[in-house]
């Protein structure tokens with residue numbers, strides 16, 4: 002039986018090989034990893050793609066391509082979201098045409114009332130998320146707020162609705178929840194509209210996603226073939242889930258002590274990292290003798306996903322394996338790195354907040 006991935010679910014995917022073969026994803030080639038100069042490629046955080054070849058070619062030949070991603074504004078941003086923006090910034094530096102969607106309508110219609118009871122709540126999160134995105138380096142022109150998007154975008158999402166049937170929705174997603182159906186139509190428009198002549202015109206595009214977003218990608222590629230417009234099939238690259246600070250969890254807004262939020266106080270950061278799950282041994286003596294296990298350690302993984310210096314990261318890995326460093330010291334290093342980053346980030350957020358408010362509420 003074919004597996005179904007729920008884009009709104011929190012299920013961890015254990016058998017990636019099965020997903021690769023069932024859904025026709027390709028492994029991210031070594032050649033790409035070597036030439037795309039960002040830690041997500043060097044450190045195997047991006048592990049697969051669907052149709053990325055054309056975008057790669059454009060990057061190699063210094064030609065423009067579409068860089069599209071977004072966030073459903075249903076909570077505050079944590080370090081998992083930061084990674085998505087880091088990748089978006091990387092493609093921006095490669096000369097992309099940028100479309101970062103701050104998706105407030107999507108968040109409201111696809112989330113239960115217990116989470117987002119009114120559109121205004123999603124808009125409040127949109128201000129916070131947008132301020133984070135701007136502070137992380139996105140420019141005003143790289144971003145759009147979904148509820149304030151051009152009329153042409155909404156017209157297009159209605160056009161899309163005629164090219165997908167309820168049976169297809171049911172087959173892909175396993176339900177026909179009307180809120181989620183309308184959120185999907187907007188997501189398809191998010192990915193495809195940059196190729197309309199009113200925006201950039203036909204051009205290869207890339208969207209960085211986690212594997213559970215793949216149903217959207219398959220649906221949107223299918224739709225692109227059915228439209229009367231001539232469009233390139235959008236491509237996607239797949240990112241490993243950033244693990245949370247607690248054992249066996251991905252970093253998620255719903256488990257606050259497992260995630261480091263961009264708005265966390267320095268005190269909260271310290272507490273969370275001090276209580277994080279590590280690959281350390283039971284006693285100091287054992288750790289000195291046998292070394293720790295950085296592969297399963299959430300502290301090391303946090304550094305792997307965000308600490309920019311490859312050499313220092315390798316040194317920490319080696320020192321852990323050989324018992325040269327203990328978890329306390331290693332955690333202090335991580336606390337300092339995250340705190341220094343957040344101190345600067347939160348100052349920038351304060352500066353851009355008025356602009357974020359204006360972009361969301363006018």
Ligand code: SF4
Nearest residue numbers: 280293298321328331
């Ligand atoms: Fe993790 Fe560092 Fe402890 Fe090794 S020394 S298990 S990397 S916290």
